[in-house]
Amino acid sequence: MSVEDEQTNFRQNLIRYGGDTYPEIVDRAQGCYVWDSTGKKILDFTSGQMCATVGHSHPNIVAAIKKSCDTALHLFSGMIPRSVVQLADALSRIVPKPLKRSLLLNTGSESNEAALKMAKLYTGGFEVIGLGGSWHGVTGNAGSVSFASDRKGYGPGMPGTFVLPEPNAYRCPVRHCRDRCDRTCMTIGLELYDMQSAGAPAAIIAEPVISAGGVIVPPEGYFDVLQSEARKRGMLLIFDEAQTAFGRLGHWFAASHLKVTPDIMTVSKTLGGGMPLAAVITNDAVEETCHRRGFAFYTSHVSDPLPSSVGLSVLETIEREHLLQRSQEMGSYLAERLRELQSRHEEIGDVRGMGLLRGIELDVWSSGSA
Ligand SMILES: Cc1ncc(COP(=O)(O)O)c(C=O)c1O
Incomplete structure (x- = not known):
């Protein structure tokens, strides 16, 4: 196929999976840039799908992939x-204790699927509460507790799915507070859950910062109370740290920063630096x-060697390049600039959270990337 034909026809053999796609074919990604087929160089503010936070094709990741080619790419599970x-x-050394044991999978959806199955098996219950606006993935269990979008047209989710109104102080879902969440949303949500429960509680799953639902940072102390409410029941x-682990909040994990250790934590996206690892x-x-x-979660790519080699190199890179500290610096800078914009634009709500939300995806690795 000629380059012109490729450009004209490139959508015809693809199933559309949500939203618009970028109009050009993309040829290359390196560091914090992406190049399209017209040669245009784009600053990649999304770090791919929020995964390549150490930079596209970081040399350490490339080296890990090469090493895996010389040893093993895939094995019997x-x-x-x-x-x-x-x-x-390496993970057991950096996670908050007593978290310790890992199951290595590929996608965030899969990791939440496994976490929810474990919670059901452990408790003997099946009821799961999620937060409004959350996104935990597209598979059965994970999709059922995802409330940000894309629920329509597929029939019922999992039986026993419940939702707590999200703790959004700027746009309070129960129209109670403004700029100061007093957790009435949680109290009301749990009262409604208790009324509806069939007596089979299993888990509360939450993103420490609700991401797809609008980058909502819950008020201080929210997760301490949520954890004690979970325990009472x-x-x-479960913390889904797909969007908060490995420096995204300036710390290894939101759990370490919040000093709340969940019973199960899932990590994905950033652990693989662009390779499918969770x-x-x-x-x-x-x-x-x-x-x-x-408990069984026996997939074709569980414990695969290639993504794990890459995960190791991502952790080493974060450490060697002091990216947690870099994330804190860039987060403070970003928060300051956003505060300026906030005074002029009502759409910008709770910048208080931005001090916490320290995006390292801005430009963490630019050497050799121009
Ligand atoms: C918080 C969170 N959890 C889970 C997922 C699902 O991960 P994946 O797309 O890798 O299945 C996402 C994806 O955006 C996410 O943001």
Whole structure:
């Protein structure tokens, strides 16, 4: 096919999967830039799909992929490659205790699917509460507790799905507060849940910062209270850190920053730096009980060597290039600029959160990328 034909026809063999696509074919991505087929160089403010936060094709990631080509790319799922051992060990050292054990998968949806299944198996319940505006993925369990968009037309979600109004102080979902959330949204939501519950509680799942639903930073202390409410009901607390781990908030994890350790944490996106890698991380007690009860999540690419090698190199890169600190610096800069804009634009709500939301995807790796 000629280049002209490619450009004219490139959509014809593709299923459209949501939203518009960029009008040109994209040829290359490097550092914080993307080049399209017309040669246009674009500053990639989205870090790919919010995954390549250490920069596209970072040399350490390329080296890890090459090393994997010389060792193993893929194995029988019952064989544990060295890179998986090393990545699980590296994660166990940086996650808040008593989180420790990892299951290495590929996508965020999958990691939340596995986390929710573990919570159901562990508690014996099936009721799951999510926060309004959340996005946890597209698979059965994960999609059921995703409320940001895309629910229409597919029939019912999982039985036992509940939603708490999101703690949005600027646009209070229960029209109660303005600029100061007093958690009435949580109180009302839990009262409604208690009324509807069939007595089979399993989990509360939350993004520490609700991302797709508008970058909503819950008020201080929100997750301490949510965790104690979960415990009162015998539910596990799951943090979905797809959008908050590995420096996105200036810390390894939102959980470490908030000082709230969930029973299960999921990480994805940024762990693979652009390669499909996700992890479910939990404590010994949850893992052991689930194992005893026959927990199975046996996929074709669970514990695959290639993505784990890349994950290891992402963690090493964050450490070696001091990206947590860099994220804090860039986050403060961004918050300052947004505060200026906020005084002129009502659309910009709660910038208080931006001090916390320290985006490292702006330009963390530009050497050799021009
Ligand atoms: C917070 C959060 N969780 C889960 C997912 C789903 O991840 P994936 O698209 O890798 O399945 C996303 C994706 O945007 C996300 O933002």
